[in-house]
Amino acid sequence: MKPINQTIAHLKPSGIRKYFDLANSMEGVISLGVGEPDFDTPWHISAKAVESFEDGHTHYTANRGLIALRKQIAGYYHSRYGIDYDPQSEILVTVGGSEAVDLCCRTLISPGDEVIVLDPNYVAYEPAILMAGGVPVRIELTQDNDFKLLPEDLERAINDHTKAIILNFPSNPTGGVMTREDYERVVPILKESGIYVISDEIYSELLFEGEFCSPANFEQIRDQVLVINGFSKAFAMTGWRLGYLLSNADLSQQLTKVHQFVIMSAPTSAQYAAIEALEHGIADTESMRREYESRRNLICARLNRMGLTTNVPKGTFYVFTNITSSGLTSDEFCVRLLEEHKVAIVPGTAFGDSGEGFVRISYATSMENIKEACSRIEAFLESLHLPSESVDSHHGSHS
Incomplete structure (x- = not known):
């Protein structure tokens, strides 16, 4: 047989799956690995999908999605975030945010184009760039800067080959956010460079303080920005596979071409929901969100008390915890915690x-x-017999 596409052959599988597969083969595991709300979709939302079946809405929709849904999305972005998109020509409904990233x-x-990603970043970005023939270029984010993008790092990363940057705030995996003031410092650089800004805003509703700000809030770069959002995280609709892509009309027309050949249209019942x-x-x-905030406060307090330095995340439902005081690598820490104390978490290296x-x-x-997972993590740290000063020296939180 002839060889397959070598880009695909060399892609590493998701670093998250390994831990799920291990956890699924064991009894009594508490999984804190999954990036999915533990709430069920609210029933009034699901009921609308059932109603759509009863009403015979089982056919394709327009390629871009139901116009009624696109109008709702336009109204939502206008009222929540003060950003206007035309439902006819600037909104495309996709199969989850994942399809939107791929589109x-x-x-x-084009082959050889460089695309800037933030490191750590969501696991699907770099594979999507590679599969399109692009070259990922990483900007390292640091705990000391609360995992924000700094203007000097952005300026250094851009060159003549740079086509785009992928941003994700609030961030998976760090929980970091960019405020309007943070963006004001990088927007002039983005404007001058003319690069595209792919802004994955899937966690925009899961923000615990301040107001959400999008790069698309800045009129001077609006035409460079492609906004990705969806229903998975905010409305606990992960299994419905529904997202959307907002961009200027010319870009949207090109994105829709790819979508119509690969997908046709997103699932009809999910659109009614x-x-x-x-x-x-x-x-x-x-x-x-209120429930996530209570959980965040509890887990951050417990982890910091154990000596695992954890910034208090401003958004999402993740903490990105520093485990260097344990003396283990990220991978060793996760494997041993799972095997010895039956708690599944994900190593930071899965994200860069x-x-x-x-x-x-x-x-x-x-x-x-x-609470139970924190007790098990604490027991695990004690089993490592760390000298107490090594734990004490990492005490306290960066917020």
């Missing part, structure tokens, strides 16, 4: 090289699970 990469990248989510689901999101020395812990699980 951006395939539409924008999404209309209901945007019309009547914001209160559900707010109650979930600068994740070494960190682990990602999801608090999208019950308070009981979080």
